[in-house]
């Protein structure tokens with residue numbers, strides 16, 4: 507079975523611009539390709555797992571999201587990520603099927619890529635990321651961006667690890683791996 511790292515997209519891999527549809531505004535951290543390469547060399551499959559509720563809210567189309575993601579892959583290097591899983595559901599829907607924190611997108615990846623969640627990590631900046639990782643049996647890394655709210659407080663306590671940046675999260679994954 508394979509091991510994986512699942513990344514949230516907004517404010518984890520790229521700067522969050524709410525309901526981003528202009529691909530020219532994408533900002534990725536300098537040196538991201540080198541950091542992702544370290545994970546690939548350690549044998550991890552990499553995925554992006556993103557809620558894009560702007561589609562349900564009527565602020566974006568699925569095509570807008572795809573266009574931004576395509577550009578993101580071009581900027582980072584298209585060979586790094588196996589697949590991007592997306593949920594277009596909105597948070598006010600009474601029943602959600604695949605929106606984080608539900609583990610549906612991870613389960614899809616597990617099936618499609620034969621992934622052992624026990625050896626895998628979920629990295630994100632929101633409580634929903636930590637819960638999604640936990641709900642699917644992954645270790646979780648919460649990137650603490652210093653938000654002073656209850657969700658951040660709870661996420662710090664539920665996550666397997668807490669870091670202050672994406673690159674620090676990657677260091678944690680590789681150091682835990684080598685123990």
Ligand SMILES: [Mg+2]
Nearest residue numbers: 514516517631
């Ligand atoms: Mg995020």
